[in-house]
Amino acid sequence: MIDFLNALVVLANFVLVPAIAYGSQLALGALGVTLIYGILRFSNFAHGDTMAMGTMGVIFATWWLQSLGVSFGPLPTALLALPFGIAFAIALTLGTDRLVYRFYRAQRAKPVILVIVSMGVMFIYNGLTRFIIGPGDQRFSDGERFIISAREFKQMTGLREGLAIKTTQGITLVTAIIVVIVLFWFLNRTRTGKSMRAYSDNEDLALLSGISPERVVMVTWLIVAALATIAGTLYGLDKSFKPFTYFQLLLPIFAAAIVGGLGNPLGAIAGGYLIAFSEVGITYAWKKVLRYLLPENLEPSTLMQLLGVEYKFAVSFALLVVVLLFRPTGIFKGKSV
Amino acid sequence: MIEVTDVVKQFGGFRAVDGATLRIKTGSITGLVGPNGAGKTTLFNVIAGALPPTSGRVRMDNEDITGLAPHVLFHKGLLRTFQIAHEFSSMTCRENLMMVPGHQSGETLWNAWFGRARIEQEEATLLKKADEVLEFLTISHLKDEKAGNLSGGQKKLLELGRTMMVDAKIVFLDEVGAGVNRTLLNTIGDAILRLNKERGYTFCMIEHDMDFIGRLCDPVIVMAEGRVLAEGTIDDIKANEQVIEAYLGTGLKNKAANA
Ligand SMILES: Nc1ncnc2c1ncn2[C@@H]1O[C@H](COP(=O)(O)OP(=O)(O)OP(=O)(O)O)[C@@H](O)[C@H]1O
Ligand SMILES: [Mg+2]
Numbered sequence: 332m333i334d335f336l337n338a339l340v341v342l343a344n345f346v347l348v349p350a351i352a353y354g355s356q357l358a359l360g361a362l363g364v365t366l367i368y369g370i371l372r373f374s375n376f377a378h379g380d381t382m383a384m385g386t387m388g389v390i391f392a393t394w395w396l397q398s399l400g401v402s403f404g405p406l407p408t409a410l411l412a413l414p415f416g417i418a419f420a421i422a423l424t425l426g427t428d429r430l431v432y433r434f435y436r437a438q439r440a441k442p443v444i445l446v447i448v449s450m451g452v453m454f455i456y457n458g459l460t461r462f463i464i465g466p467g468d469q470r471f472s473d474g475e476r477f478i479i480s481a482r483e484f485k486q487m488t489g490l491r492e493g494l495a496i497k498t499t500q501g502i503t504l505v506t507a508i509i510v511v512i513v514l515f516w517f518l519n520r521t522r523t524g525k526s527m528r529a530y531s532d533n534e535d536l537a538l539l540s541g542i543s544p545e546r547v548v549m550v551t552w553l554i555v556a557a558l559a560t561i562a563g564t565l566y567g568l569d570k571s572f573k574p575f576t577y578f579q580l581l582l583p584i585f586a587a588a589i590v591g592g593l594g595n596p597l598g599a600i601a602g603g604y605l606i607a608f609s610e611v612g613i614t615y616a617w618k619k620v621l622r623y624l625l626p627e628n629l630e631p632s633t634l635m636q637l638l639g640v641e642y643k644f645a646v647s648f649a650l651l652v653v654v655l656l657f658r659p660t661g662i663f664k665g666k667s668v
Numbered sequence: 669m670i671e672v673t674d675v676v677k678q679f680g681g682f683r684a685v686d687g688a689t690l691r692i693k694t695g696s697i698t699g700l701v702g703p704n705g706a707g708k709t710t711l712f713n714v715i716a717g718a719l720p721p722t723s724g725r726v727r728m729d730n731e732d733i734t735g736l737a738p739h740v741l742f743h744k745g746l747l748r749t750f751q752i753a754h755e756f757s758s759m760t761c762r763e764n765l766m767m768v769p770g771h772q773s774g775e776t777l778w779n780a781w782f783g784r785a786r787i788e789q790e791e792a793t794l795l796k797k798a799d800e801v802l803e804f805l806t807i808s809h810l811k812d813e814k815a816g817n818l819s820g821g822q823k824k825l826l827e828l829g830r831t832m833m834v835d836a837k838i839v840f841l842d843e844v845g846a847g848v849n850r851t852l853l854n855t856i857g858d859a860i861l862r863l864n865k866e867r868g869y870t871f872c873m874i875e876h877d878m879d880f881i882g883r884l885c886d887p888v889i890v891m892a893e894g895r896v897l898a899e900g901t902i903d904d905i906k907a908n909e910q911v912i913e914a915y916l917g918t919g920l921k922n923k924a925a926n927a
Pocket of ligand 2: 708709
């Protein structure tokens, strides 16, 4: 029995807790991608770098607040800085839309062209981030590091294994839940949200119903900028901020959005967790869990790790390929890709 | 009044509408007929802002509306339905209709949070109206059905329903009657007449069913090969030799070439 509990704790500590936090971050990122796909009808390759830009805004605001001596008690100051980062990201996305995307919308450019355009935007954002904050690692989390540390947990329960939950992991989950509730309330209950859904469902008919496309597009960018900044900040708090990492996040985020069904918000969330659990589960060395569960003589001699951590992106990629082969519209029936 | 002057719409090298000129008088129910591929739908698309014309002008009550976007025209009171019915497939019929009046007070995020009372009142009004329209079209039993699941004919009714949700000035109907059974066709006909009489809607309707046209429309405009061929009462049209030839498919151009 104790062995079983120990195994469970190891599992929670190394797989469940990190995957839930990572999955929430991916889900928020994928929601942004899926909204752009549903409404502006293209795959926005600049999304990872939009996250980086927004997070950069949050980091600067955090430093500024810290220099003023403001703090948020046990919680990271970055949470207080979020509105500043979001405002910055909104200015950025709306500016980009005005300067770049609107031109191509007016031309009724094909989605493929918009994808390439978004790659250009991606390179520009990418360069700007590195130029402004530098390519290196930035740590900006402060406040209490753990909700519960491994040592405290062991003392509390008397188990041999410890379970550590970082403050940032707790914040990630709580924030993600709040954001998702607000987003769904908005999409399903408000007229603006409903007209966004209508526009995504049938653009021609939406126009004929008097819905203004420019307004829908603007509100979409507002929401996407906020989602990207929140997702990026949570990821940065949990791990660390490094522009290149955010660029790399594009793959698991797209995998999440596509696996869940592009254009479908519920799918983006499901996809986020699915990708996160697969990635963490497949790159985790299961030996430690199995040691508690199997009789001594069966104890595995290898690490029982399916793939090295350095291959974690291969997991998203493999899942993506499998889903596209067998269910091109994703789990939740998005628009076909 | 709608005035269409020398409208041309070219797709590649092909002129789907080739210099069409016509008028739709305020208060009329104007029929637009013609063989398949005559350019009727394309002309609707140009008038309703779905396609920019290659050349030519469209005016509404002496205002130039050429090339205005559909949502702008909507707010000017110009509505249209599609030949192939469109619907918000993931929403219920009732929600489909309630989407129509574009934006009202729900418009700002501020209102969405703080003006709930007013919005709820508006939603209640909309809901009542949507239910009346569904009742009128004899599809109230479908109000909570996802519009994507409706049959072709039912979708057509929903299309017509959309135009009844607001006070339109002029409505362009693209084959509302196609694929709808006789009884329902009569219902639709009655609806059109009532909207015309009681609410002052002007209609321009594309239709292939001559009896249906005869019952509702005066005048009737005939298009063939992208041009207006004739205009008059249904009896004039039926008696018109050129029209008969166009329908029989001899083709005007051949005739012109031979002459
Ligand atoms: N987007 C387009 N691109 C190229 N050709 C088009 C396009 N839309 C219509 N056409 C062509 O223009 C011509 C006129 O089409 P249109 O749909 O206007 O005919 P119609 O009079 O509505 O016919 P029907 O009675 O069959 O509905 C057709 O030959 C059609 O193939
Ligand atoms: Mg047609």
